[in-house]
Amino acid sequence: MFTINEKITVEIRKVARDLLKKGEVSAFLGYTKGTVPMVMKPFVARRQEDAERLSWNSFCVLNLANYLPLVLKSLEPPRRPNEPPPEGPLPKVGVLVTGCWSRNMVVQIKENQIERERVKIIGISSRGMVDRKKVQALVDNNEITEVIEEDHKLIVKGHGFTREINRWDVVRDNCKSCVHPDPVIYDEVIGDLSGGRQVPKRFGDIQEIEDMDIEERWQWFQEEILSCIRCYACRNACPLCYCPTCFVDDSRPQWVGKSIDKTDTALFHILRAFHCAGRCTDCGACESACPMGIRMRLFTKKLYKDCMELYGFEPGLKIDEPLPLTTFKLEDPQDYILQQGQKGEEK
Amino acid sequence: MKPLALFKSELDVFLKELSRDFDIFGPKRQKKGFLDWGKIEGLSDLDLSPGVTKTSVKSFFLPQPEVLFEFSAKTGDERAFRLKEPECPDRKRVLLGVRPCDARSIFLNSMPYKEDCYFQGNIERNIVIGLFCKTHLSTCFCTWVGGSPTSTDGMDIGVYELEDSFIFLPVSQRGEELLRGLGLREISQEEEGQLEAYKSDAPEGISEGIDIAKEFSKKSLFDLYDAQFWQEVTDPCLNCGTCTFLCPTCYCFDIQDEVLRGRGRRIRYWDSCMFPLFTLHASGHNPRGEKVKRVRNRFMHKLKYFPDRFGPISCVGCGRCVRDCPVSIDIRQVIRQFLEI
Numbered sequence: 001m002f003t004i005n006e007k008i009t010v011e012i013r014k015v016a017r018d019l020l021k022k023g024e025v026s027a028f029l030g031y032t033k034g035t036v037p038m039v040m041k042p043f044v045a046r047r048q049e050d051a052e053r054l055s056w057n058s059f060c061v062l063n064l065a066n067y068l069p070l071v072l073k074s075l076e077p078p079r080r081p082n083e084p085p086p087e088g089p090l091p092k093v094g095v096l097v098t099g100c101w102s103r104n105m106v107v108q109i110k111e112n113q114i115e116r117e118r119v120k121i122i123g124i125s126s127r128g129m130v131d132r133k134k135v136q137a138l139v140d141n142n143e144i145t146e147v148i149e150e151d152h153k154l155i156v157k158g159h160g161f162t163r164e165i166n167r168w169d170v171v172r173d174n175c176k177s178c179v180h181p182d183p184v185i186y187d188e189v190i191g192d193l194s195g196g197r198q199v200p201k202r203f204g205d206i207q208e209i210e211d212m213d214i215e216e217r218w219q220w221f222q223e224e225i226l227s228c229i230r231c232y233a234c235r236n237a238c239p240l241c242y243c244p245t246c247f248v249d250d251s252r253p254q255w256v257g258k259s260i261d262k263t264d265t266a267l268f269h270i271l272r273a274f275h276c277a278g279r280c281t282d283c284g285a286c287e288s289a290c291p292m293g294i295r296m297r298l299f300t301k302k303l304y305k306d307c308m309e310l311y312g313f314e315p316g317l318k319i320d321e322p323l324p325l326t327t328f329k330l331e332d333p334q335d336y337i338l339q340q341g342q343k344g345e346e347k
Numbered sequence: 348m349k350p351l352a353l354f355k356s357e358l359d360v361f362l363k364e365l366s367r368d369f370d371i372f373g374p375k376r377q378k379k380g381f382l383d384w385g386k387i388e389g390l391s392d393l394d395l396s397p398g399v400t401k402t403s404v405k406s407f408f409l410p411q412p413e414v415l416f417e418f419s420a421k422t423g424d425e426r427a428f429r430l431k432e433p434e435c436p437d438r439k440r441v442l443l444g445v446r447p448c449d450a451r452s453i454f455l456n457s458m459p460y461k462e463d464c465y466f467q468g469n470i471e472r473n474i475v476i477g478l479f480c481k482t483h484l485s486t487c488f489c490t491w492v493g494g495s496p497t498s499t500d501g502m503d504i505g506v507y508e509l510e511d512s513f514i515f516l517p518v519s520q521r522g523e524e525l526l527r528g529l530g531l532r533e534i535s536q537e538e539e540g541q542l543e544a545y546k547s548d549a550p551e552g553i554s555e556g557i558d559i560a561k562e563f564s565k566k567s568l569f570d571l572y573d574a575q576f577w578q579e580v581t582d583p584c585l586n587c588g589t590c591t592f593l594c595p596t597c598y599c600f601d602i603q604d605e606v607l608r609g610r611g612r613r614i615r616y617w618d619s620c621m622f623p624l625f626t627l628h629a630s631g632h633n634p635r636g637e638k639v640k641r642v643r644n645r646f647m648h649k650l651k652y653f654p655d656r657f658g659p660i661s662c663v664g665c666g667r668c669v670r671d672c673p674v675s676i677d678i679r680q681v682i683r684q685f686l687e688i
Binding site: 034040041070137227230258288289291 | 593
């Protein structure tokens with residue numbers, strides 16, 4: 001008996017092998033097993049035989065769209081900064097996508113970071129990825145040496161203990177509240193598509209924070225980022241963060257202090273979140289990459305909610321829809337700019 | 348001086364005694380579940396579970412940030428245009444429960460920082476009471492890189508944990524002096540027996556009789572630099588600073604002036620070879636401008652440049668980078684790949 005993920009793994013290998021063999025793609029972007037339990041390693045298969053190392057399970061928590069621009073660029077012939085790309089089609093990359101990753105690719109296409117023609121997209125409907133920090137907490141933070149995954153449970157082993165955990169109990173918060181598990185764009189599909197999900201309280205976690213009073217909320221925010229070491233794993237795991245020079249890295253002029261001063265760290269997190277407004281698909285890569293357990297996803301999700309409420313917009317769902325922050329419509333809410341009675345309405 | 352003993356039940360009194368003259372820091376369980384350094388106000392704060400803390404001991408020796416001096420460029424200020432030394436905390440610190448890997452990092456880092464008055468000042472200010480390891484985690488590999496679960500490198504005092512007691516082994520002169528004044532008792536015969544039989548469950552070495560530092564010193568720097576494996580090591584890397592910031596032996600820094608309305612301070616803060624500003628020249632050129640060059644630098648520095656210059660490998664095998672790398676880049680694999688070149 002094969003598990004769902006084992007079946008998907010077999011399929012992925014087959015598809016990748018075929019694409020590389022036929023020369024349809026020059027590289028295939030997927031995941032391979034890491035060296036510690038519950039951490040998967042993004043992997044670029046460049047040769048046909050590499051395909052056998054591809055793997056799929058519930059720990060594929062990073063967003064593969066993040067790697068796509070660099071892998072595509074690595075396949076182009078080298079050229080000077082302002083030199084135009086060579087004539088004729090450039091090498092293609094095969095890539096695995098779930099719902100959110102595909103939506104990020106839509107954003108990347110719209111923002112001219114990748115070209116649709118150069119990617120062969122293999123879609124997989126996401127069953128929700130597991131949060132290893134949740135698993136860790138369930139075994140009192142004792143070291144986990146092995147995790148065996150079945151369809152609906154995880155068997156977690158450590159020194160002197162074996163525990164069975166219900167998979168859904170440890171699925172990441174963003175996946176639990178996700179209503180778009182199916183890829184939005186794809187060329188091929190592996191496994192069955194789910195047809196969408198219903199979630200009772202999609203923004204329940206945000207509502208809780210919104211219900212706090214200002215003082216409480218500020219307190220919550222400061223405590224959440226208290227342990228931040230400014231390693232920028234959250235930023236670097238994010239497919240939206242592709243600026244050649246990030247505002248925190250800039251030193252001429254310098255916008256933000258480089259050390260772990262409270263104000264500087266707060267500024268980094270607030271600005272990072274705002275830069276993702278109307279673009280973030282709530283893929284949760286930032287939170288999964290954070291070594292300190294900071295839930296910075298909640299900052300971006302608040303803006304996701306705002307964008308939906310103010311502009312009726314969800315990022316990455318339609319390839320021909322303009323981005324909300326680059327568009328102006330007369331009926332856009334403007335209360336935050338204009339006082340009442342100033343809206344140019346006739347009195 | 349002979350080792351001294353303390354019953355576990357007396358640890359509370361011991362901490363109180365120690366706190367009269369020192370601020371005590373040690374591994375403390377954090378709200379998010381992991382162990383990290385914290386101020387130890389009482390017994391309940393201290394958590395001596397196996398394994399290393401989330402962040403390393405380096406923040407006590409290379410504070411994030413370290414204030415180098417303060418200044419004012421404000422006319423009218425009494426001390427304008429004169430540098431002011433940063434204020435020093437008047438109480439010394441004791442670091443409790445420092446694992447042998449972390450302690451060894453202090454020893455290794457003092458090699459490049461030998462003449463650095465700030466680092467040496469911090470060595471002066473922090474007394475290290477180590478805790479030998481009885482068990483190891485699956486990510487531990489101190490025995491690969493010249494350490495051991497009972498290594499005393501970098502410690503002032505080393506502590507064995509026995510069944511009902513702790514045995515304090517003086518290592519440095521000041522460790523000895525400190526121990527003398529703490530009123531500990533002599534070791535009982537039973538404890539002596541236990542100490543004799545003390546076996547730590549050390550992580551396995553990489554392979555029988557291989558001294559990695561020696562092996563690597565024989566290898567050509569250029570062969571390693573141009574090796575084929577770098578591309579694959581680099582592919583998954585996010586170029587985040589998790590590995591370098593959690594690493595006890597990553598000691599690179601940058602310097603900046605933070606100025607507000609004419610008054611400011613010059614700080615030294617952690618840099619990371621993963622970051623785009625690292626080694627960026629004023630001309631705009633960066634010799635490590637691409638991901639693969641940055642990743643290569645991190646491993647080459649630890650495994651080749653440092654040992655070529657100072658002898659030992661600049662890694663203590665604590666396994667933090669292995670455990671917390673978001674994409675499971677494993678330095679042990681890189682070490683194996685080095686050996687194959």
